[in-house]
Amino acid sequence: SVAQQNVQYVLLAEFDIDKGSTVKHQYPKPCPISENILADLMLPEGAHLRETDWTIFFLRESEKQKANPERRMTKLDKWEKNRRALIQLIDESAFQLQVLEFSESVSDWFIMHDVARCTFIYSGKWDKSSPNMPQIVLQISEVEKPTKIITAVEVNVDLQWTVLSETELFCSFYPPTGNAMGVKFTTFKHMKSCTDIVGQVIKPPKRPEVPKEDNVHKVATEVDDVNLDQQIIVLNLVRTQIDKSVKRGAIVKAIAIATRLQILESFKPLLTLALDT
Secondary structure, eight states: OGGGOSOSEEEEEEEETTTEEEEEEEESSOOSSOHHHHHHHHSOTTGGGSSEEEEEEEEOOOSSOOOOSSOOOOHHHHHHHHHHHHHHHHHHOOEEEEEEEEETTTTEEEEEEEEEEEEEEOOSOOOTTOSSOOOOEEEEEESSOTTSEEEEEEOSGGGOOEEEETTTTEEEEOOSSSSOEEEEESSHHHHHHHHHHHHHHHSOOOOOOOOOHHHHTOOOOOOOOOOOSSOEEEEEEEEEEEOTTSTTSEEEEEEEEEESOSOGGGGHHHHHHHHHO
16 A cells, blocks of 8 residues: 555656756656645755755645646746745845955965945846846945945856855855955855855846746646645755756756655665666
8 A cells, every 4th residue: 555655756856947947757656746846845946056965845735636726837937936036035135244355375365354244236127027137246345334345246157156165154256356255154044045146146047938828727637646644754865967068057956755754864875876877
């Protein structure tokens, strides 16, 4: 019976530069959870910033699973939702940090400002539905005198934003002129948010085409009945492989198993082997 199985589902997801996060395979049959939800859970925001990462999430719904009769979120809806979240993050973010500069002569970092303020700015109105992104500038200013700018750098590939140390919350970048600059954040959350903004601005996902009317109002068929009265744990492995031959410059995949067993560590070598091959 299903309750006696060690693994209820095996799932494979991949990030597509044109389609976003998608579930590629489900075994032995489709999981009675929306593919959009599964894809977002398996490929969380910022997953591409790490070579390898493990995540855990849970499935628990009513016993009889039926598809939502309402219109499902299209790829364009999802793109606009992510773009809206990015705009909000940029508008609301202000990070306190320490600013350093790299000295070529002694090959070491020196503190420029003990406390500074980092924000992202752009001119004009930014519409979430617009495929174009305005020029985004990373601006670091003094805390006491916000109008006194320490540096202002356009966010693009030339910025070469790099996380040098997650432990020390230390990142570096290159201004238009001069030596490399470093910033040390006060919290991991701030460092991650700032790094996520830079990553999404430098390599924004392509805006999907407007879906045809037939597809927009398509109602999904009923899926198999599955007993999810008992909580199912999903162990998920995300892997980022650098590949200059693809558009994004990297292939981001995730493989997961859904199980009611508590011995998750036992499955890690198997998932690692499966994703490697």
